[in-house]
Amino acid sequence: MDYQELKLLEDDLWEAADQLRANSKLTASEYSMPVLGLIFLRHATTRFNDLLPEVLKAVPARATGALREDRLKLGFQSKAAIYLPESARYDYLAALPAGTNVGAAIRDAMIAIEDSVTDQKGQKLLEGALPKDYLGLEQDLLAELIKIFNRPALQTAKGDVFGRIYEYFLNQFAQSGAQEGGEFFTPPSLVRMIVNVIEPDHGMVLDPACGSAGMFVQTGHFIEEVCHKNTNDIDITFYGQEKADLNSKLARMNLAVHGLEGNIRIGNTFYEDHHQLLGTCDFVMANPPFNVDGVQVAKIKSQVGENQTGRLPFGLPGVAGKSKGKNNGDGETISNANSLWIQYFYSYLNASGRAGFVMASSASDAGNKDKEIRQKLVETGHVDVMMSIGPKFFYTRTLPCALWFFDKGKPDDLLDTVLMIDARNVYTVVSARSHVFTDEQLLNLSAITWLYRGEHEKFTALLASYQIRAGQYLSQLPERFASDEQQVNLLSQALRNFGQTTADAAIINTVRDRLGDEHCITDEAVEIYRTELIKLDKLAEGWGFALEAALAGIQPIQQAIAGLSPSSTFAERRSLQNQIETISPSLKAALAVLEVRHKCWLKVLDIAEKTLRARHWQNFAADVARNAKKALLPHDAKKREKPTLHDQGLEAIKRASYFIAQGHWLISRFPDGLYDDVPGLCKAVTKKEIEDSDYSLTPGRYVGVAHVSQSDDEGEAFIFRMKEIHADLAELNDLANILATKIQDVFAEMDE
Template sequence: MTHEEEQQFLNHLDKKLWVAADKLRSTLDAAQYKHTVLGLIFLKYVSDAFDIRHKELDTQFRDPDHEYYMDPEDFGGEGEEYEKDVAYELEVRDYYLETNTFWVPSVARWVFLQNQNKVVINGTIWITPEGDVLLEAPADEEQKRKCKRISSVGQLIDNALESIEVANPKLKGVLNKLYTRLQIDRAKLGELIDLIATIPFNHASLNSKDILGHVYEYMLGQFALAEGKKGGQFYTPKSIVSLIVQMLEPFKGRVYDPAMGSGGFFVQSEHFISAHQGRIEDVSIYGQEYNHTTWQLAAMNMAIRGIDFNFGKEPANTYTNDQHPDLRADFVMANPPFNMKEWDAGVATNDPRWQYGTPPSGNANFAWLQHMLYHLAPNGSLGLLLANGSMSSNTNNEGSIRRALIENDLVECMVALPGQLFTNTQIPACIWFLTRNKGKRTSAAGRKFRDRKGKVLFIDARNLGYMKDRVLRDFTQDDLNQVTEVFHNWQIGKGYEDEAGFCASVDLAAIEKHDYVLTPGRYVGAAAEEDDGEPFAEKMARLTSQLKTQFEESDRLEAEIKKNLTGLGYGI
């Protein structure tokens, strides 16, 4: 299947998803319907993935050439008893875990929800501890107490989510069991279940996890637009995340994001590792997030991908309740809120993280940067999205902190980004890449780094990208590869050359002459213009003459307009 056909499939999926969200838009605000829709999509995906493995196992149990073959002769011959034995084996959890398939209890499988949804819209059911459904309450009081009484679609969904948490302890307290409390018409919620049932998580050439990743990315982006600035706080454009991941290459070790949002950096790390034939098991994931619902989304995002993670005991403020105080990560990546104010309530001025200077109360940019450095291993590297002001500001100690970072040779690369990349802000942004070791060493990806001590690479990527719509810019994969290749070639010392207007390798002495300002445009210069063969003096004379003619024509047209207006009785 071609890339274009795959894209058509995903575009069709996008429309269907947004129709699903629209069904709730009139009764819920953006924040509520975001979690309502995403929670159901989560259930649909894990159920589909489970069903695929379920069918695969059923085939294997009946295949004489497979190691899991269940010979009917060993089970009394083909018939009802044999089918019961196969059905029993199909519910053995280990068969699913061995292929990293998420375990879904019977009451949380989509076919169960869809079937019982029709019943509870107009009635009540009782679910036994074994997952069987009774249409009437058990006569025995003890048995009745063991059953769950379900009298609404919301209860049915909440029960499914609760059963998943019980079966998957890593998700305890993570799933948003809010459907019973939502003021949604029963029929409308039932319609939503039927609509999401038509969302396919299987495709001829697309991996089901990639489809789900697209779903999450699309929905988070759409909700970010719908909610405005607040909604965009957890959403970083995929291309920017991919760029940082490509440049850092987190193949092995501990990966940390102290402002993780919905876990985009971890997801892209998994994609990158898989695309380069690495093993996700070689990476340990650590994250922290303050917003409770976003923390839940991140945990769901990891669970459905089978990625082991440590997001701390609870959602918490990174500055006042560090969930990983002893962590020293090999890779740190983040997109924290830009220019965050009043971030330091409850933070001591002598906090050990402020090794290079106390960040100002009015701006958390250098607090994020130093927090990440504090958690960086001796050979670790970090990539951090910050507002452009961080590269040049001298306000309230920011200049002295930046100078200390440069003088301690921690800054490896600065990338200036084009505007209009983010749904929630028009603030121009840049990426800081820092490392604790610029000496010769072999990276996690196997690259032989040269000695880069005393050098900083500047990349001006402001002219890259394209307008994906009227308001948002994005990078193509070629754009990402261009920036990444320059960075890696510079690191290994092969195939790199300064390019006017795009990239420059600069020593610390030159940065000192620029008062420790790190704006790439100061160092890469202007791109050379193509020589058209016309001498400069002659070109200036020609252009000046053209301008004079245009001014004269402008004056003539202005006089003509005034004359016409006077004739109409509107003299000016």
């Protein structure tokens, strides 16, 4: 499921669920947890059903009843997944007969899950975490909610789909007042970026502002997808602390549904340190609240220094003065808590630990005491990477931010430098309010850190993966082009045959008589149709040559891609990339041809059907026209239509070109497969340079401005899109002029 499809699904689910709430007597706060509980249960059931066939293979056929269920439970535990008793499965609830007390059934399902999910010591991991307040809700509302979250797209959802839906609903509820303070949650793009850089694959992992445990869930994905291991098979433990009771419950639910175990405690991290992990963590990840004020100095003074509670090794930030607020009491308060969080994350690390966290952009340049703290941090040599992120990555706020990375295990040759990455111009637009990183953008940014650390084999492997993916889509083009050609030929022949029919004056007069005085089939309209056909016949040969040229270049490229082994060198991969890029112009030409050819033939079909009223002519191939229109028009994603022949052909070219462009992105910036500073993107900055810049850790101050290249695919894409928009605008202007003329004619007739 791509970003656009997921966005549509999120919107549909929220609109349906919120409409139900609007028609009930419930407030947002009363409604939020029951809904999130159902999303949890849907996710748990989807994962259960996905693993069930595999688990059943290990259950003896003779095992029945309670014995069979015990074997099933053991099987799911071995796969780090929740075993669901039959009465707690979403399918069971969705099939309940009319008249059943749905609220009681859901409550019992939640209790059954809490009882069945235990750790190795038999402790209930979800005790008290799942919502059970369903009895007071209207039965019809619950029944409709169950239907909403039982859609086919959710029954087969994979990957991070439910994580996104969780987050989306959490944020929507936050905006509607269901959560005090309106907390917002870390976007998956930023969580994945953090995980990619610090690579948490063992040991003790801490998030002292864990929210709904997104950092831990993504760590689990990283271990499975990158390390190719199961979290149950490695020594890793998750520790989380969260101030909000609601979020701590969501965190426990989120961990359980992903087959992860974690110790989540409730507490205000400024004043409470429940896990006592100072100096012991292998990894620290977090997205703390930005720019918090009002933290009481008296309560945190004891944290300064390197003693037992020394979570502030570099001292206190600036003090705002005395506060007499009801929550603060009398006394001095910290003006901004950003530097408290930064020091906490650093102090929790062991001698080789890594940290990655989200922070307000302003923290990279803040002055006074915050600057002194940054200076001490830089002098340790443990600031590893700083990355600027553009706006619109958060669902509810448009603020830009920065990602900070510490590494206490940095090799000696990197202790004097900090890698600065300015990623503000790297993003994909999902909507006017939302940006994300695609998988490839995440990997490309990660590749910069790989090269900086000397991990060249990862860079080569990434380049190879792009080339292989490009080859896979290139292999689809011959079949896609042939199908497209067949459909276009059917339509063009039908339209040519119709064109011949229009040359018969007797037939035209018969149609005019049948339609009456309002027929609109003028001699001029017939001539326009014939003229358009002649134009297309002249263009058809050139279109064919362009598509044949694209296909001719594909075969040697595919052979070259298949000819390289997985252990091929970077030099071999670079040579292959240069060869692959030679077909980019022909692919772009083919893409343009397909789009223009479809548009032109459909335009002539439109003239035939709307102006000449072709369906009233006896010899018009109406079925061929209808099928062609379906095949050569793009599908409507909002209506959940399946991709058409038009979409399939264009998508294969676009995806092949996309992965070729990703390889180009890597090679054009790092042509030797070694780290180098890239203007506008990255720079390895020395401590002296940072000192000369007043200890600023803002990448934009160091990386400079990118050189604009006319051959850069991103630049070409922008120019191409601008031309598309210009053409569309010209077409709309023409249409507007036609309409304006018609309106003037109508008014003129009225005046007469």
